[in-house]
Amino acid sequence: MEHNMVSTTFDIPGYRIVQSYGMVRGITVRSRNVISNIGAQFRSLAGGKIGAFVKLCEDAREEAYVDLLAHAESLGANAIVGFRYDANDIMDGITEVLAYGTAVRVEPE
Numbered sequence: 001m002e003h004n005m006v007s008t009t010f011d012i013p014g015y016r017i018v019q020s021y022g023m024v025r026g027i028t029v030r031s032r033n034v035i036s037n038i039g040a041q042f043r044s045l046a047g048g049k050i051g052a053f054v055k056l057c058e059d060a061r062e063e064a065y066v067d068l069l070a071h072a073e074s075l076g077a078n079a080i081v082g083f084r085y086d087a088n089d090i091m092d093g094i095t096e097v098l099a100y101g102t103a104v105r106v107e108p109e
Contacts, residue, residue, distance in 0.1 A: 005079040005106070006069075012079055015106035021075040025100040026067025030060045031093050057097075061085060064099035077103035 005012060064085070072080050083101035090096055 006083050006101070007079070007081050008083050010081045010102075012081065012106055014109055015079070016109050017079075017081070017104045018107050019105040021072070021077050021103035021105070023100060024068055024071040024075065024077070024080065024103040025098060026064040026069070026071060027096065027098050028060050028063040028067070029090065029094060029096050030056060031095075060087075060095070060097040061099070064097045068099040068101065072101075072103040075103050077105055079104050079106045 011017070068080065068083075080101040081104055083099070086098045086100070088096045088098075
C-alpha cells in the first residue's frame with residue numbers, strides 16, 4: 001500500500017471511497033533495555049532529548065504501522081482513513097503501541 005494512501009482524516013482528496021473493510025490494526029509491545037535505561041537516567045538529570053527513547057518509540061511506531069498496512073492489504077484495501085496511534089504502559093518499562101484506522105478501497109474521482 002502506498003504511504004500517501006493513509007490519512008488521519010476520513011477521506012483522501014481526489015479519491016472516493018467505494019468500499020469499507022472495517023477497522024484494521026497493527027500492534028507491537030516493546031521493552032526498554034537496561035543500558036538504555038541507565039543512559040536515559042543520566043540524560044534526564046541534565047534535561048533534553050533522550051535519543052535512545054526516541055529511537056525506541058520510532059521503531060515501535062514503524063513496526064505497528066507496517067503491521068497495520070499488511071492487515072489492510074490482506075483484506076483487499078488500498079487505503080486507510082481515520083489513522084491513529086495509541087500507546088499504553090503494560091507494566092514498568094513495557095509499552096504497547098497500536099496503529100489503527102479504517103481500511104477502505106478508493107478510486108480516483
